[in-house]
Amino acid sequence: MNGANVLFEIAAMNAACAAAIDADRLEAWPGFFHEACLYKITTADNFAKGYQAGIIYADTRAMLDDRVAALRQANIYERQRYRHILGMPLITAGPDGAMSVETSFLVIRTMREGQMDVFVAGVYLDKVRRDAAGAWRYAERIVVCDSQRFDTLLAIPL
Amino acid sequence: MDQSVRDLSTGVWPAGLTRVPYWVYRDPEVARDEQARVFEGPAWHYLCLEIDVPDIGDYRATTMGTMPVVVSRAEDGEIAAFENRCAHRGALICLDDAGKGKDFHCVYHAWRYDLRGNLKSVAFRHGVNGKGGMPDDFKMEAHGPRKLRVTVESGLVFGTLSDDAPAFEDYVGPEIMTRLRRVLHKKLEVIGRFTQPLPCNWKLYMENVRDTYHASLLHMFFTTFRITRLSQGGGVMVSENGIAHASTTLAAAKGPDDSYAGMRADNQGFQLTDPSFMTSVAEFNDDIQLQILSIFPGFVLQQIHNALAVRQIVPRGVDKMDLNWTYFGFADDTPELRAMRLKQCNLAGPAGFVSMEDGAVGGFVQRGIAAAEQENSVIEMGGAGSGTSETRATEASVRAFWKAWRAHMGL
Numbered sequence: 320m321n322g323a324n325v326l327f328e329i330a331a332m333n334a335a336c337a338a339a340i341d342a343d344r345l346e347a348w349p350g351f352f353h354e355a356c357l358y359k360i361t362t363a364d365n366f367a368k369g370y371q372a373g374i375i376y377a378d379t380r381a382m383l384d385d386r387v388a389a390l391r392q393a394n395i396y397e398r399q400r401y402r403h404i405l406g407m408p409l410i411t412a413g414p415d416g417a418m419s420v421e422t423s424f425l426v427i428r429t430m431r432e433g434q435m436d437v438f439v440a441g442v443y444l445d446k447v448r449r450d451a452a453g454a455w456r457y458a459e460r461i462v463v464c465d466s467q468r469f470d471t472l473l474a475i476p477l
Numbered sequence: 478m479d480q481s482v483r484d485l486s487t488g489v490w491p492a493g494l495t496r497v498p499y500w501v502y503r504d505p506e507v508a509r510d511e512q513a514r515v516f517e518g519p520a521w522h523y524l525c526l527e528i529d530v531p532d533i534g535d536y537r538a539t540t541m542g543t544m545p546v547v548v549s550r551a552e553d554g555e556i557a558a559f560e561n562r563c564a565h566r567g568a569l570i571c572l573d574d575a576g577k578g579k580d581f582h583c584v585y586h587a588w589r590y591d592l593r594g595n596l597k598s599v600a601f602r603h604g605v606n607g608k609g610g611m612p613d614d615f616k617m618e619a620h621g622p623r624k625l626r627v628t629v630e631s632g633l634v635f636g637t638l639s640d641d642a643p644a645f646e647d648y649v650g651p652e653i654m655t656r657l658r659r660v661l662h663k664k665l666e667v668i669g670r671f672t673q674p675l676p677c678n679w680k681l682y683m684e685n686v687r688d689t690y691h692a693s694l695l696h697m698f699f700t701t702f703r704i705t706r707l708s709q710g711g712g713v714m715v716s717e718n719g720i721a722h723a724s725t726t727l728a729a730a731k732g733p734d735d736s737y738a739g740m741r742a743d744n745q746g747f748q749l750t751d752p753s754f755m756t757s758v759a760e761f762n763d764d765i766q767l768q769i770l771s772i773f774p775g776f777v778l779q780q781i782h783n784a785l786a787v788r789q790i791v792p793r794g795v796d797k798m799d800l801n802w803t804y805f806g807f808a809d810d811t812p813e814l815r816a817m818r819l820k821q822c823n824l825a826g827p828a829g830f831v832s833m834e835d836g837a838v839g840g841f842v843q844r845g846i847a848a849a850e851q852e853n854s855v856i857e858m859g860g861a862g863s864g865t866s867e868t869r870a871t872e873a874s875v876r877a878f879w880k881a882w883r884a885h886m887g888l
Contacts, residue, residue: 362671370804384751397837
């Protein structure tokens with residue numbers, strides 16, 4: 320396998336996933352995951368201590384679909400958008416063609432009235448595997464946020 | 478800064494508990510008075526969990542209102558707490574969130590304190606080469622950070638600076654104590670900690686916690702996905718002094734529900750594609766599915782199905798506060814029950830399906846009242862009383878909060 324190709328493909332998946340969130344195409348977001356997956360938002364401190372809970376915790380893609388449905392149908396939050404800035408993926412080959420990927424990220428949040436803040440900085444700790452069609456998908460995405468503080472609320476996923 | 482808009486000692490408060498003037502959320506004088514009369518007054522304040530300081534020498538930093546506090550496990554095995562402020566120049570004595578040690582050294586001039594906050598040594602006390610040093614009449618026992626009275630109940634550590642605070646059980650009252658012990662009945666285990674800074678006065682958050690009326694109207698998750706409704710059984714229990722409350726929702730009733738007909742929350746037809754996370758077990762051997770309990774001024778205990786957490790309210794100025802979440806399970810959780818908790822943690826917290834709106838709504842009020850100095854909020858749902866009620870369509874426990882607040886503030 321060509322390492323440069325793998326890097327390119329995984330970086331492209333990261334970019335596509337972030338773009339779906341930033342452009343409010345949230346319905347497309349769960350599609351980047353395998354059906355059986357783990358998606359968790361936690362903090363560097365919780366991660367270091369081995370605390371299991373996340374502020375979002377999903378162990379199926381269907382739970383991610385439900386998260387999006389809830390944001391669309393049920394939850395109330397002031398209009399806001401994210402801008403993800405992604406670092407270069409650091410890739411380590413694992414067994415069975417799976418890859419461990421570490422990618423730094425920064426999310427700037429822009430509120431309805433224009434207020435912009437650094438909302439979260441952190442690292443995605445991913446396990447990615449190809450699906451039956453050969454496309455890379457996240458089997459695991461642990462979103463490790465550098466700070467334990469989440470201003471006001473976290474509605475849109477990271 | 479111009480003068481305060483009113484003199485609190487003669488401030489006019491509308492009669493009864495059904496009106497609250499908006500200046501209480503905006504006036505820096507009120508905030509200063511609250512620190513003195515509430516947070517340093519005869520009230521009990523949640524500091525940390527007992528398991529945060531399991532062994533001698535373990536410590537944890539926390540706050541009581543705006544006052545930084547250290548909680549530690551002293552040599553005799555008791556839990557002690559003291560102001561995190563060096564008696565010399567006022568610097569923080571303890572710089573980390575938590576840790577373990579034999580004593581505390583202020584980094585500034587190396588004044589040293591024992592685990593109870595007693596000053597034990599002063600660097601260069603006798604000077605250097607016979608020169609300098611503290612005066613001969615300097616007495617170490619005359620200097621030290623303020624010490625708190627501490628009580629440990631059901632694995633929770635509470636503190637107060639006041640000798641006048643009643644015994645904790647009397648403060649909370651027997652009914653709510655039973656509700657507290659119902660949940661915290663065995664050894665806890667922390668499974669996550671998060672902080673949610675909120676753009677509002679701390680009282681707006683505590684009112685929201687006590688407001689059983691808003692839950693199914695603002696938070697549409699349960700109703701949209703047809704999981705729970707206000708017409709389910711339950712009620713709200715309030716202590717006589719207004720200090721503590723516990724609201725409960727019983728497991729689902731059968732039959733049709735038309736109490737939301739025509740309202741925004743009457744959004745039929747959506748279903749979760751993975752309802753597994755709403756599978757819960759009745760781990761407390763009763764049919765209470767949801768219990769929210771608060772103790773004035775800043776403590777909340779949450780049981781939402783099997784998602785358990787304590788929340789600590791920390792004021793950060795008139796229009797800001799921090800909400801410190803500690804998610805927990807029990808040390809003897811089975812892997813299945815623990816997995817259930819992890820999934821149900823989606824319900825609460827900064828991203829919680831049924832709580833994220835609470836992070837924003839206080840800010841909506843804070844911004845809405847920017848010019849409402851002469852106006853009052855209307856708190857009349859369920860009448861004018863502040864006692865226990867068999868319905869959650871009431872603001873009785875919000876009125877009880879104001880009863881407790883006014884008693885402490887002398888208003």
